[in-house]
Amino acid sequence: xxxxxxxxxxxxxxxxxxxxxxxxxxxxxxxxxxxxxxxxxxxxxxxxxxxxxxxxxxxxxxxxxxxxxxxxxxxxxxxxxxxxxxxxxxxxxxxxxxxxxxxxxxxxxxxxxxxxxxxxxxxxxxxxxxxxxxxxxxxxxxxxxxxxxxxxxxxxxxxxxxxxxxxxxxxxxxxxxxxxxxxxxxxxx
Numbered sequence: 001x002x003x004x005x006x007x008x009x010x011x012x013x014x015x016x017x018x019x020x021x022x023x024x025x026x027x028x029x030x031x032x033x034x035x036x037x038x039x040x041x042x043x044x045x046x047x048x049x050x051x052x053x054x055x056x057x058x059x060x061x062x063x064x065x066x067x068x069x070x071x072x073x074x075x076x077x078x079x080x081x082x083x084x085x086x087x088x089x090x091x092x093x094x095x096x097x098x099x100x101x102x103x104x105x106x107x108x109x110x111x112x113x114x115x116x117x118x119x120x121x122x123x124x125x126x127x128x129x130x131x132x133x134x135x136x137x138x139x140x141x142x143x144x145x146x147x148x149x150x151x152x153x154x155x156x157x158x159x160x161x162x163x164x165x166x167x168x169x170x171x172x173x174x175x176x177x178x179x180x181x182x183x184x185x186x187x188x189x
Contacts, residue, residue, distance in 0.1 A: 003145050005030060006136040011152035016159055016168070025162075031132045033154030034140075037147050039065050039127050040180055048073075049122040051097075056113040062128035063105035070100045070108060071123040084111055096120070105129070150179055 008030055013020065020026055037043075049058040070081040084099040087109060096117055097110040108124055130142050143151070153176040160169035 003140040003143070003148055004136065005133040005138045005140075007148060008033075008133075008140075008151050008155065009136070011148055012155035012159070015152060016156040016172070018159060018163065020159075027132070027134055029155055029158045029162075030151075031130070033151050033158065034130050034133070034143060035065050036154050037150045038130060038143060041147065041150075041183065042068070042127065043143070044068055044125050044127050046123055046125045049124070051117055051120050051122055054115065054117070055110070057103070057107050057109040058122060058124065060106040060108065060124060060126065060128075062126075064102075064126040065129050067102055067108065067124060067126040069123075069125040071125075072097060072120055073123055074118075074120045081110075087111070087113075097122075146183070150176060150183070153179065 005027070009020075009026065045062070047060055049055075067083075070083075071078050072081060081097060082099045084101050087101050095115065097112065097115050099111040101109040101111060103109060108122075110122070128142070133140070153172050156172040157169055157176065160166075160172055
């Protein structure tokens with residue numbers, strides 16, 4: 001059975017029964033909660049890019065919430081690039097890219113931008129920004145069905161905060177953290 005937006009919201013309102021309507025706020029809360037669960041459980045995808053034409057940046061096929069690792073991969077080696085806060089280059093030419101800079105929503109710039117390489121490729125491991133659910137019938141395409149409860153708890157956290165129920169918010173956050181730990185301890189993902 002595919003999970004829909006209605007399933008997420010029904011589970012959340014079973015736990016925290018409040019009055020609601022189909023307003024943009026509830027969908028923003030739902031989509032924020034889905035992205036937070038993907039980020040907290042580290043549900044990553046990876047993309048490989050050919051560097052034969054020596055691009056200054058690579059463009060990911062999805063927008064990212066977080067980039068976890070960027071590797072330069074050769075025939076007999078693989079090494080991790082370092083993230084830099086800006087495009088400032090104190091050197092002009094190097095044989096390999098040494099660092100990267102993130103530009104939202106989906107670009108990864110390489111530093112230095114002028115480099116000479118042979119047959120290497122770039123691997124980017126990142127948490128993608130999930131496609132938004134905007135109606136009750138929209139179907140979840142990325143998150144597994146097992147995280148339904150986690151998304152519902154995150155929705156409850158946001159709704160309790162919106163209602164200024166901070167003790168209830170803390171309760172839902174603690175329950176969320178315990179459930180996250182049990183999922184990661186089981187190695188479910």
